Amino acid sequence: MELYQLQSFVTVARENHLTRAAEVLHLSQPAVSAHIKALEEELHQPLFVRTPRGMTLTSSGRLLCQKAKKILADIDALAALGENLRHQPSGSIRIGLNRYSEFLRLTSLYQQLRKTYPHIELRLHQAISGTIIKMIRTSELDCGFILGDCGGNDLCQLMLAQLQLRVVAPLKFQDQLAHASQSELADFPWIGTPEDCPYSHIMEMFFYRQGIKPRTEIVADQQSAISSMVKAGVGLSFMLDEEAVKAEKNGALVIWPGGSFPIGLSFIHREAESHLPRIRAITEIITAIWQHNTP
Numbered sequence: 314m315e316l317y318q319l320q321s322f323v324t325v326a327r328e329n330h331l332t333r334a335a336e337v338l339h340l341s342q343p344a345v346s347a348h349i350k351a352l353e354e355e356l357h358q359p360l361f362v363r364t365p366r367g368m369t370l371t372s373s374g375r376l377l378c379q380k381a382k383k384i385l386a387d388i389d390a391l392a393a394l395g396e397n398l399r400h401q402p403s404g405s406i407r408i409g410l411n412r413y414s415e416f417l418r419l420t421s422l423y424q425q426l427r428k429t430y431p432h433i434e435l436r437l438h439q440a441i442s443g444t445i446i447k448m449i450r451t452s453e454l455d456c457g458f459i460l461g462d463c464g465g466n467d468l469c470q471l472m473l474a475q476l477q478l479r480v481v482a483p484l485k486f487q488d489q490l491a492h493a494s495q496s497e498l499a500d501f502p503w504i505g506t507p508e509d510c511p512y513s514h515i516m517e518m519f520f521y522r523q524g525i526k527p528r529t530e531i532v533a534d535q536q537s538a539i540s541s542m543v544k545a546g547v548g549l550s551f552m553l554d555e556e557a558v559k560a561e562k563n564g565a566l567v568i569w570p571g572g573s574f575p576i577g578l579s580f581i582h583r584e585a586e587s588h589l590p591r592i593r594a595i596t597e598i599i600t601a602i603w604q605h606n607t608p
Contacts, residue, residue: 319385321340321345322378323378326361329367358374401432408435416555422602425602426594440457441506442509446468449582467583470581471581471600473577475576476577478512478515478576479573480498481543481549483548484564491570495571496523496525498549498571501548503528504530504532507532
């Protein structure tokens, strides 16, 4: 039993006429007649009664017609699903995260992705911005969030927000820090960062280009570790303004009142993959989320 035979059978049943059914199917009348005959022989049942007025279903034919219509409808639905899948982005996408999920609005990203592109699977990797850039270039990640500049035309950089960095210090330095100048800050113990961390570029501009060399006590490459060490009294570091103000209000650290330093938050991916449906989908959603929620 073939699908084309069922299609001919249902069409003849609907038209009640062999010739009209052949015209609807764009087949010859002998071909449609052969389809019906093949079904009747396979089922060992007559499906139609031939009359001068046309073709009338037998009781067996009516039963088969109900089942055949359902089968053909299911086939059409399956074909429609396949067509949708061909136009729907699918597969996994590996995203580098340089901050905690609330800050990067990952809940909104996940919810919107499930709603709009349900066939995309997220795989998340936590790292500093410099590591994320390297992993995207080596195809270990597909895209990611970074602070600062990605440095190169091989990566596409979507600016999400302009942020401010503040110098933060342990509470024990509160009195000393209140009136400290830029050069005097170098006399405090500092928590250093790797060269590929965007904070190191701020240090370069803030200190080294001015001929000032800060006293680095320890090097850390994770924001959570840096924050913990500042609060524990190890030394000074940089922190995003929003996080710094919250921590100061909670009595965990003190902010240097001397000023802040601009730094951009971006979403990046390989330029050569800008055309991929999954990259376009994730970029579209992230853009909408940040445009909607950023003043």
